[in-house]
Amino acid sequence: MEYVIEMRNIRKEFPGIVANDNVTLQVQKGEIHALLGENGAGKSTLMNVLFGLYQPEQGEIYIKGEKVDITDPNIANNLGIGMVHQHFMLVENFTVTENIILGREITTGGRIDLKKAAKEIQKLSDQYGLRVDPYAKIENISVGMQQRVEILKTLYRGAEILIFDEPTAVLTPQEIHELMEILKKLVAEGKSIILITHKLKEIMEACDRCTVIRRGRGIGTVDVASSSPRHLAEMMVGREVNFKVEKQPAQPKGAVLEITNLVVEDSRKVPVVNELNLQVKSGEILGIAGVDGNGQTELLEAITGLHKVKSGTVTLNGENITNQKPRKVTQSGLGHIPQDRHKHGLVLDFSIGTNMVLQTYYQQPFSKHKILKFQTIHNKAKALIDEFDVRTPSIHTPARALSGGNQQKAIIAREVDRSPDFLIAAQPTRGLDVGAIEFIHSKLIQERDKGKAVLLVSFELDEIMHVSDRIAVIYEGKIVAIVDPKETTEQELGLLMAGGKKDKAGDKV
Template sequence: MANENVIEMINVTKRFGNFVANDKINLELRKGEIHALLGENGAGKSTLMNILSGLLEPTEGEVHVKGKLEKIDSPSKAANLGIGMVHQHFMLVDAFTVTENIILGSETTKGLSLDLKTAKEKIIELSEKYGLAVEPDSYIRDISVGQQQRVEILKTLYRGADILIFDEPTAVLTPAEILELMDILRNLVKEGKSIILITHKLDEIRAVADRITVIRRGKSIETVELGDKSNKELAEMMVGRSVSFITPKGPATPKEIVLDIQDLKVKEARGAFAVKGLSLQVHAGEIVGIAGIDGNGQTELIKALTGLMKTDSGKIFLKGKNITNQRPRKITEQSVGHVPEDRHRYGLVLQMTVAENMALQTYYKEPLSKYGFLDYNKINAKARELMEEFDVRGAGELIPAASLSGGNQQKAIIAREIDRDPDLLIVSQPTRGLDVGAIEYIHKRLIQARDEGKAVLVVSFELDEILNVSDRILVIHDGKIQGEVTPETTNKQELGILMVGGNINEQ
C-alpha cells in the first residue's frame, strides 16, 4: 500500500477569536495502529479531534482521509468517511434503552415502523465480535458507567466506523473497567480498526499505544515510538518541565476532631441501603483517604455529608455540632468545602461564565455583592486572580464554563473551594481527567491545606493518588469501613484485598 496513513492532518489551525487552540498541528494515523495523543489539560487535543470528527471546522490546514483531501463539515460527513468519536462525557439518552441509543439517528425501518429486531441482532453480533457485552433492552440509567461506554463504542461501530477516536476514555472508569477497555481496544485493532487515543495517563499509553504525538499549548511537539521514551521524558515533553510523580510531604500533626460520623446509614435512589452503619473521624491537620471500588457507598456518603442526600439514621458532627440532614448551603457556610465527583452535575453551571461559577459559593456576600446587588467588576477580578493562581487555562473568565477542557473545569472548582479556606475540605475524585502536571499541583494544594490545619477527606478510585496524599487510608466495601491502613505500611495488593471485602490479617 503506497500510503499506509488513514488520517493525515496537515498544519491544522483553529482559532476562537484571538485564542489559538490549535496552531499548525500535524498528525498521522497509520492503518491498524493505536496512536496516543498526549497533552496537558487545555493543550488542544479535544479541539483537534472535534475537527476530525466534524464537530468543528479548521480555520486553516488540510485533513486527508485514506489518501484523499476531505472537508469534514459535520459529524454525519465524518461518519460517512468511517470516523467515529467516543466522547469523554457520554452522549446518551438516559430514558432510552441500549438498542435505542445505539441506533439513534441511523434507524432501520420496516415500512413505517422501527425494525428493532434486525437492529438488536446486529448489535448482538457486533458486541460478540469485539468483546463488548451489553444488554440490549436495559435502560441507560440502569447500567454502569463502564457499560455506558461500551454503548458509545457500539454506536460508532454500528455506523460502520473503522477509524475510532477515544477522548479520555478511562476518566470515569474503575481499575477493573480500565483493564477491560484496554482489551477492547486491542480487539478493535485486531479486527482492522485504527484508533486515536486521547489521554494523559502514561501507564495506559504504555499498555496499548504504538506511537505517541505530544501536543503542548496548541502546538504539536513531537511524534515518537512508544519504546523510545520513559514516562518521565513523556511527562516533560507534555508539560515542558520536569514533573514529580510523588508529592513530598512531611508527617501529619493531627489535632482536634473536625468531622465525626457515627453509625451512618443512607439509602440510594432505589431505596436499598448504600451506607450501612459507617463511622469515621477526620482530624484537623490530616488527610484521610477513602479507597474502594465504585458503587460501594462512596457517592451516597459524600452526598449525605454535603446535604445533597438525606440520611436514614446515624449522626454527622462538624467540630462538635450536629449537621445531620442540614441544607447544602447551611453546611458550606459552616466552613465546609466540597469538590464533587460529578463536576457537571454538582460542580458547575456550564452555561454560566467561569467567573460566575467561581463566585457560586460567595456571590451573596461582600465584597462580591452589596445591598443585594452583584458587583461584576469584583466577581470578574476575583476569577482572574484564581485562574492565574490555579493555572486555569481558557480564553478568559467571561467564557462559559462549558468551553473549558475537563481538567480546567476541575481546577476551577478546586480553586473556588480551596479559596474559601474551609475547616473541612471534602474532595471526591480530585484529579479525574487531569494531566500529570495538574495532578502534581492539586496534590500539593491538598497537602498545603492539611499543613494549614485543615481536615481533608479525599475519595478516589486512583490507588496511586490515595497512597500519595493520604495520612490514613480507610477502605470502604459494601457501605462499611472494611479496614484502616497507613500508606507507609500498605500496598496496592493489600488495598485490593480489602476493597473486595477480604481481610489482610488472614494472609
C-alpha cells in the same frame, strides 16, 4: 508511507485564542495512536476538526491518501470515522438499542424494527467482547457500560477509525483495564484508534505511537516502546515533572468531622451506607479506597446535604449537620470538590468568572445589600484563574466552553481558596494532566499543613497511597479497615476493597 489519517498544518482559532497552531498528525493503519497534551492544549479541538464538528481556518485532511473536506459529523461517519466523546451523548431513559440506532433506524413496513437492530447489536457486542445488554436502559447501567454503548454506536455505523476522548476519566481501575483490552481487540480486528489521554500509564500499556501537543502546537511524535513516562511528561509540560508526592509527616489533632452509625438508603429503600463510622482529624488527609458502587457517592452526598440520611449523625466542628441544607453545611465550614463536575460543580452556562464565586457571591465583598459587585467578582476570578492556571480565553467565557481539565481546575480553585475547615476532594485530579496533578496534590497538602481536615475519595490507588495519611477502606457501605499507607500495599488494599480481611488483630474497624 500512506497513512489512514493525515492532518496537515491544521489551524483552528476561537475568539482570543489559537487552539491549534499548524498541527500535523499522522496515524498508521492498525495502531493505537495516543494524542497527549496538557488541559486545554488543543487535543479535543483537533479531533473535533477531524470529526467535522469544527471547521479549520487552514490545513488539509487526508483519509487513506485521499484529500477530504469534512464539514459535518455525517461526512465523518461516511468516511468511517467514529468518536466516543468524553461526556457521553446518550438519552438516559432510552434502551441501549434505541440509543445506538438513533438517526440510523432500521424500519420494516414503516415501523422501527427494534428486534432486528437488537440482534445486530448483540452480534457486534459478542464479536468485540463488550458484553452489553441491548435491552437495558441507559439509566440502569454503569458508566463503564455506557461507554461500551458509545463504542457500539460507532461500530454500528461502520467506523474503521475510532477517536476516544479521555475515555478513562470516569472509569474505575478494573473498567480501565477492560477498556484497554477492548481497544487492543478492536485494533486486532483491523481498526485504527486515536486515544486522547493524560494518563502516561495507559499510553505505555496500550499505545504504539504518541503525538504530543503543547499550548496548541505539535511538539513531536515518538514510538512508545522506546520512550518513558518521564520523557512523555517533559514533552507535554515543557519541564521536569516530580512524580513523587513531597510531604512531611502529618500532625493530626482533634476530629473535625465525626460520622456515627450512618445509614443512607437508595431510591429502593436499600441501605447503601450501612452503620458507617468515621473520623477525619484536623491536619490529616484521610483517603477513602473502594470499588465504585460501595456507598462512596451516597456517603459524600449525605455529608454535603445532597442526600437524606435515614439514621445516624454527621457532626462538623461539634455541630450536628445531619440532613441540613447544602448552604448551611457549607457555612458550617465545608468545602466540596464533587466527583461529577457538571452536575454538582458548575453552572455550565454561567461564565467561568461567575462560577468562581458560586459559594460566596451572597457574602461580602462580592455583594452588598443583595447587589452583586461585579468588579470585585472579576478581580477575584482573575486572581484564581492565574493562580490555578485555568486556561480560558477570558473570565467571561461560559464554563461549558472550557476543556474538562480546566473546568476541574476552576472548581478546585474555588473550593481550596475558601480554605474550609473540612474539604472533601472527590476524584480531584480526574481528567488532569501530570503537571496539574502535581500542583493539586501540593495544594491539598498545604491545606492539611494549615490544620485543615481533608477527605480524599479517589479510584486512583496511586493517588490514595501517595497523598493520604490514613486510608479507610469502604466495602458494601461500611468502613472495613483503616490502614497506614506506609505499611500497606496496593495488593493488600485491593484485597480489602474486594471484601477480604487483614490477619493482624486490631486492624478491623
